[in-house]
Amino acid sequence: xxxxxxxxxxxxxxxxxxxxxxxxxxxxxxxxxxxxxxxxxxxxxxxxxxxxxxxxxxxxxxxxxxxxxxxxxxxxxxxxxxxxxxxxxxxxxxxxxxxxxxxxxxxxxxxxxx
Numbered sequence: 474x475x476x477x478x479x480x481x482x483x484x485x486x487x488x489x490x491x492x493x494x495x496x497x498x499x500x501x502x503x504x505x506x507x508x509x510x511x512x513x514x515x516x517x518x519x520x521x522x523x524x525x526x527x528x529x530x531x532x533x534x535x536x537x538x539x540x541x542x543x544x545x546x547x548x549x550x551x552x553x554x555x556x557x558x559x560x561x562x563x564x565x566x567x568x569x570x571x572x573x574x575x576x577x578x579x580x581x582x583x584x585x586x587x
Contacts, residue, residue, distance in 0.1 A: 477540040479524075482510040484529045499524050511550045516540035 485495055485506075492510075496503035499521055510512035516522060522540055526533035537544050543551070553556050567575070 475516070477516040477536065478510045478512050480539050481506070481525065484525075484531065485510075488529055490528075495525075495528070498528055514556065516542070519545060 485492070489496075492506040493503040496506050499517075501517060501521060505514060505517070509516060516539075517525075519537060519542055522536050522542065523533045525531075526536045534544055561574070
């Protein structure tokens with residue numbers, strides 16, 4: 474079973490929703506839900522994952538990442554901002570202190586009014 478499939482099964486059971494009902498709510502065949510949960514099929518497309526997140530009131534990015542998908546809005550940032558790929562290549566080498574500093578910078582109000 475993959476991470477997304479496990480997460481989907483947990484969420485579905487936690488909310489007491491059958492595979493058939495969830496499939497109807499998303500607009501896919503219920504057998505696909507079963508195959509996703511068992512790990513025999515890949516997770517669905519981004520729009521379906523976002524719909525699943527809405528149904529379970531979950532963060533869609535969390536589910537997309539569990540499905541090994543990059544949210545389309547982040548794909549745009551990665552491809553349009555020249556420094557982002559360089560940062561991402563360096564990210565695994567950052568220390569916890571460096572991550573803390575980055576978090577502080579992210580949380581600072583921006584002086585940039587562009």
